[in-house]
Amino acid sequence: MVDKALGGAGLRGQVAGQTALCTVGQTGSGLTYCGYDISELAEKAQFEEVSFLLSRGELPTASELAEYKAKLKSLRGLPDALKTVLENIPKDAHPMDVMRTGCSMLGNLEMELDFSQANDAIDRMVALFPSIICYWYRFTHDGVRIETQTDDDSVGAHFLNLLHDKAPSELFAQVMNVSLILYAEHEFNASTFTGRVCASTLSDIHSCVTGAIGTLRGPLHGGANEAAMDMIQNFTSAEHAEQEVMGMLERKDKIMGFGHAIYRESDPRNVIIKKFSEKLAAEVGDDVLYPVSVRCEEVMWREKKLFCNADFFHASAYHFMDIPTKLFTPIFVMSRVTGWTAHVKEQRANNRIIRPSADYTGPDARSYTPIESRG
Numbered sequence: 001m002v003d004k005a006l007g008g009a010g011l012r013g014q015v016a017g018q019t020a021l022c023t024v025g026q027t028g029s030g031l032t033y034c035g036y037d038i039s040e041l042a043e044k045a046q047f048e049e050v051s052f053l054l055s056r057g058e059l060p061t062a063s064e065l066a067e068y069k070a071k072l073k074s075l076r077g078l079p080d081a082l083k084t085v086l087e088n089i090p091k092d093a094h095p096m097d098v099m100r101t102g103c104s105m106l107g108n109l110e111m112e113l114d115f116s117q118a119n120d121a122i123d124r125m126v127a128l129f130p131s132i133i134c135y136w137y138r139f140t141h142d143g144v145r146i147e148t149q150t151d152d153d154s155v156g157a158h159f160l161n162l163l164h165d166k167a168p169s170e171l172f173a174q175v176m177n178v179s180l181i182l183y184a185e186h187e188f189n190a191s192t193f194t195g196r197v198c199a200s201t202l203s204d205i206h207s208c209v210t211g212a213i214g215t216l217r218g219p220l221h222g223g224a225n226e227a228a229m230d231m232i233q234n235f236t237s238a239e240h241a242e243q244e245v246m247g248m249l250e251r252k253d254k255i256m257g258f259g260h261a262i263y264r265e266s267d268p269r270n271v272i273i274k275k276f277s278e279k280l281a282a283e284v285g286d287d288v289l290y291p292v293s294v295r296c297e298e299v300m301w302r303e304k305k306l307f308c309n310a311d312f313f314h315a316s317a318y319h320f321m322d323i324p325t326k327l328f329t330p331i332f333v334m335s336r337v338t339g340w341t342a343h344v345k346e347q348r349a350n351n352r353i354i355r356p357s358a359d360y361t362g363p364d365a366r367s368y369t370p371i372e373s374r375g
């Protein structure tokens with residue numbers, strides 16, 4: 001007998017291990033990294049400080065941060081063999097597949113030979129992921145081979161510069177910084193858990209991240225911001241949005257960018273990115289997408305008590321910064337690689353192979369039927 005409750009429970013509420021990296025839905029605003037509240041990090045920190053915190057366990061001093069940022073800057077150049085691979089991926093490929101292949105190829109070229117090299121491998125991925133996606137995107141969409149070794153101060157500004165071929169405004173760079181902080185870490189979510197399962201076999205760090213990217217790709221996880229964008233851009237006004245959302249609810253459609261497996265009343269990241277979406281709307285003169293998004297939020301709460309997760313207002317925020325929708329989830333990768341790899345190191349530090357069991361629901365034991373006797 002298939003136990004629907006068990007099969008459909010998705011391991012919800014079960015503790016599957018320990019972590020010192022993150023709390024979700026427990027203290028402060030509801031999300032902390034190594035004890036620091038997300039609202040404080042988003043307001044005061046640079047993404048590179050958060051990245052350092054996750055890989056080294058403590059916030060950097062001023063000189064450590066300067067050294068770390070200089071190191072990241074020096075690691076933005078793509079190896080020729082990786083450029084060749086990226087140039088051979090078709091224009092209509094899914095950008096998350098580009099990230100997955102890019103990460104995997106990097107693992108072939110710069111293998112993590114032993115675990116003592118983990119931080120160097122992590123720094124390289126943090127520095128190189130924006131280069132990977134932008135090199136492919138600009139080559140296949142604009143027909144240019146871009147130079148990825150830039151002098152931009154931050155990972156977020158570097159990404160926008162490569163994408164748009166010009167240094168971003170202060171506000172755009174700030175929004176990217178905040179966005180990368182918000183997405184950096186989130187406890188035992190599906191992609192992180194994938195990375196930890198892979199790490200528990202004592203595999204290499206590029207394999208762990210490649211698997212995590214594949215898991216993040218799905219619309220129930222990282223792909224939700226793209227799906228949210230696809231939805232809101234069809235709405236021409238707040239009234240139209242309300243009408244359509246009501247129809248979707250009636251048809252029991254899933255509305256992307258709403259709900260969460262752990263949070264019950266709100267996602268602490270939403271209030272932060274929503275504020276920046278509003279700021280960007282004013283900056284670019286939008287009077288449709290932001291009011292549409294706000295109306296969706298109101299209707300979903302009024303009708304279903306469902307709230308925006310981190311992805312919903314990220315959709316409009318990224319759109320206002322002229323980022324193509326299909327690059328939304330790769331930005332998530334550029335950020336979450338810091339959380340994934342911190343979990344890989346944590347798993348390695350106190351490891352036992354992750355190997356749960358399943359309740360068997362198949363046929364009773366039976367004997368093998370020779371092929372000539374099968375109907």
Ligand SMILES: CC(C)(COP(=O)(O)OP(=O)(O)OC[C@H]1O[C@@H](n2cnc3c(N)ncnc32)[C@H](O)[C@@H]1OP(=O)(O)O)[C@@H](O)C(=O)NCCC(=O)NCCS
Nearest residue numbers: 219220221224253254255256257258259260261309310311
């Ligand atoms: C995130 C998500 C996968 C969590 O799934 P979950 O833990 O199974 O969700 P819940 O247990 O809270 O769901 C409770 C009910 O609300 C419904 N629901 C949850 N999210 C919904 C959404 N976005 N739109 C419509 N209905 C939703 C569920 O279908 C369920 O209804 P049911 O009891 O009639 O089956 C789910 O909310 C979802 O699919 N959201 C859209 C995708 C998304 O934004 N993902 C990014 C997550 S950060």
